[in-house]
Amino acid sequence: MEIVYGPVSSWRLGRSLGVDLICQKGKVCPFDCTYCSLGRTTELTTERRVFVPTERVARDLGEAMKKVEADVVTFSGTGEPTLSLNLGEAIKVAKEISGLPVAVLTNSSLMNREDVRRDLAQADVVVGELDAPNEEIFKRINRPYEEIRLADMIEGMKKFRAGFNGKFSLEVMCAPENKDFSKEIAAIARTIRPDEVQINAPLRSSPVRPLTPEELNAIKKDFKGMNARSVYETKKVEVKKVVGPRKLRQLKRPKARKAGR
Numbered sequence: 001m002e003i004v005y006g007p008v009s010s011w012r013l014g015r016s017l018g019v020d021l022i023c024q025k026g027k028v029c030p031f032d033c034t035y036c037s038l039g040r041t042t043e044l045t046t047e048r049r050v051f052v053p054t055e056r057v058a059r060d061l062g063e064a065m066k067k068v069e070a071d072v073v074t075f076s077g078t079g080e081p082t083l084s085l086n087l088g089e090a091i092k093v094a095k096e097i098s099g100l101p102v103a104v105l106t107n108s109s110l111m112n113r114e115d116v117r118r119d120l121a122q123a124d125v126v127v128g129e130l131d132a133p134n135e136e137i138f139k140r141i142n143r144p145y146e147e148i149r150l151a152d153m154i155e156g157m158k159k160f161r162a163g164f165n166g167k168f169s170l171e172v173m174c175a176p177e178n179k180d181f182s183k184e185i186a187a188i189a190r191t192i193r194p195d196e197v198q199i200n201a202p203l204r205s206s207p208v209r210p211l212t213p214e215e216l217n218a219i220k221k222d223f224k225g226m227n228a229r230s231v232y233e234t235k236k237v238e239v240k241k242v243v244g245p246r247k248l249r250q251l252k253r254p255k256a257r258k259a260g261r
């Protein structure tokens with residue numbers, strides 16, 4: 001299985017060379033979001049374990065760096081990267097080998113755990129997730145593992161923000177289930193105090209209809225006073241050569257500028 005893929009043209013990170021620390025046949029995640037482009041979660045779990053040994057990350061990333069040009073190494077892929085017990089170690093190795101900043105895209109589900117916050121703190125950029133204003137909408141849109149509470153996630157993000165020296169962005173994925181709750185979500189986002197809010201829509205092959213630029217613009221207004229930007233406002237960056245073509249197909253990256261992550 002391919003661990004390293006891309007770079008892809010990411011609207012928020014530039015030329016993003018992906019590392020999939022989960023790398024299973026199906027999707028392993030504490031969530032089963034309605035909008036997920038990867039299909040239904042095959043293993044809904046909160047158990048941290050090593051999926052891909054750090055030595056394999058080092059080897060494959062080293063090989064990829066000889067072939068491609070990138071702006072950032074991003075831990076994302078076929079599930080939730082914070083489920084990887086070796087995330088912190090893999091981030092350190094990725095920095096050494098690539099000489100690039102490292103970003104992690106997380107759904108924030110495990111951010112109330114100290115070991116997870118410690119691992120994430122090794123990164124230069126962390127993008128967390130907040131899609132719901134309350135537990136009811138949270139269950140409806142993110143369909144989490146039963147023990148996960150939105151309130152705990154929010155506390156975890158606040159703690160992480162307070163102790164993190166890098167850039168902490170907050171993604172809000174806007175979908176039919178939460179589009180009428182943007183004021184409430186913005187109020188929570190203010191308490192988390194991210195460096196940036198990314199107003200996103202599921203533009204990759206997703207089972208839900210992506211909101212229009214007009215709908216996203218209206219939502220963005222509720223984040224007034226925060227550093228907010230929408231997926232529709234950003235420009236595509238050019239990517240010349242890629243590695244991991246099978247992984248890229250698995251992740252169903254769109255051909256045009258519709259890159260979600």
Ligand code: SF4
Pocket residue numbers: 027029030031032033035036037038041078079080107
């Ligand atoms: S958190 Fe990400 S990978 Fe997990 S189900 Fe949601 S969209 Fe899919």
